[in-house]
Amino acid sequence: MSHTVLVCDDAIFMRTMIGDILNQAGFEIVGEAESGLQAVQKYRELKPDLVTMDIVMPDMGGIEAVREICKQDPDAKILMCSAMGQQALVVEAIQAGAKDFVVKPFQPSRVLEAVQRVLG
């Protein structure tokens, strides 16, 4: 059975791109969220195997969403999607419970490596 993924990003462009990369590698995208709040709600509903999380989003940013999700499920497997120059935020996200990160612009091979590590 393929792994299920929840993709969280406020840009449709990024959601589509991450979705395509993961789809082609055989993952099943079960949901998308465009805000931190939605991410938390959908995580509760869908219980996905993996979450990709953008850092800057409206209505609760990605880091706060990570904190909330990990509060409900300490084993949640969350992969942060960061832009260059956001190292401090990524460090904070990891402290909040994120399991790995990828840096934009995305290279499919890098994304998949990180996903493998997270699902380990």
Place this chain on the structure above:
Amino acid sequence: MVDPKYAALFLTESREHVRTCNQLLLDWERDPAASEPVNGLFRAIHNIKGMAATMGYTGVADLAHLAESVLETIRAGQAATPDLIQLLFRSVDALEKATDGAAAGTGEPAADLLKALDEASRRAAAPAPPAPTPAAKPAAPARKGPIGHLVGVTIRPGASMRGARAMLALQRAEALGRITALRPAATAFERDDFDGRFSFHLRTDAPMPRIEEAIRSAGEVAAVAFDGNVVIDAEGPVVPARQIRVDLRRLDAMMKQVGELVVARNRILALVRGDGSELAELAGAVSRLVSGLQTEIVAVRMTPVSEVFDRFPRLVRDLARDLAKQIRFEVEGGDIELDRAILDELGDPLLHLIRNAADHGLERAEEREAGGKPPEGRVLLSAVRERRSVAIRVSDDGRGIDRAAILAKAKRDGLAEPGVEVLTDDLLLRVLARPGFSTAAKLSGVSGRGVGVEVALGRARALGGSLEVHTEAGKGTTFTLRVPLTLAIVRALLAQAGAERYAVPLAYVAETVEFDARAVTALRSREALVVRDRVIPTVHLRDLVAARADREPARRPTIILEVGERRTALVVDALLGQQDIVIEPFDAPRGMPPYLGGATILADGAPALILDAAALV
């Protein structure tokens, strides 16, 4: 004659040993059969004895010798009774006093203690019980607890965000045990120039291959080295951090100089701005160097909060004895780091808050059991790193603060309107922190709390931080002391109101938005702004500082301040960009409005006032 420069060294090292002793005594008290604490105590006290003798401090050396003799009898099989452990606690206190006294050239250890120690060691020696355990061999390394490794890690040079990767690797290691002595400090991981190498001490019983596997599972790890074993990779050796001791005053002086350098740098940059000359280019280069120097010095000053936290287990133990209560004291986040200067200011307020929790927060065992709680009360001291601040919490699972009684008191004192029915946490804090509150109020379960809260609130504000209280009847009380990571130089947002400029520390700025009259609403009869579905009360800086009412600008930028969970929208005339500012110590004159947190000199040489975000939200 011993060189006086050794006296300082003796003092610093003895204090460390005393701290170790206290920790070990606490461990031992919990498990009197364990041999590791005894051996550790023996080593520490033996070290103090050796140093004191070298210095010619015979009083200290004698005391240490007697304490050592008592420990010797225990290693020889004498049972560790509570009385004996208490005697050793007293000896360690006396040692601490005696070392300080000796270095200052005063004081001799109390004679009655020396006598008690002497008797204790003789008593044990006389009947000579047949030593039942093989622990008699002093050299027996009867290690039971987990052992540790010094671990050096190198992140692959080409990896993106090596600091974040390092943090991942660190967390994988942390899953196996306890991490201490992290070098460089975790804050270095947030910097773009972090070179990907770090080392730490990991206390674990996991074997080395498992540790290495865990760290490598973080990805992008080039090398893992253990216990100073040098591993050569493409980037050179991973070297365990070497350390030296530095007088704190030197660091303070350096910090001050760098602060002035930053101000001068800002002025130069303002003078040559955009003129494209060779001078401007050079100024840019100097500016980057100054920034680097500043980060470096701040990093040097970062100290784990355990330096202050470590003294509390002992304190709570003594308190529990005095109060005849059962208290479990727990510490979390001891490895979180803070500027030394801030950390030094936290001992006092935390002491008050912890004492309050133990004394007033926790009920007696009978009362707890009647209320369906475990007889042992719990006090938790924890530190959590937030974006640019650290939140330190003192929580108890006691009876909580009686809101009805406090509200009645607040109404009597005119702090609350007669019609108010609910005492908010904010108002509660204001009432608790009123000078003289504790002596004035003889309310059950609250008397005595006042002094501590007043001290903690005052200290938090002086450090540019805040204090919050949360209490629930029957469940307990939590005080949250929030302080910035570092003092002295902070990044600030400059804002204008009327003709004056004000600095708002960036640590408390959540975002900036445009004031939109259509988004104005009311929240508990105050003006408020709706920002992305959140209703945030507004404060107009113009009104606050009574700026002369010349024409109000058409566009009004708004700064969303955030302290903990609370937010305020500060409406200003204009935003003037960001700048590093050096906070000048500020002896608040009487009647100074609470929302002013200090003063600074801006890049153009003009002074500006610093707004205290915590007082505005």
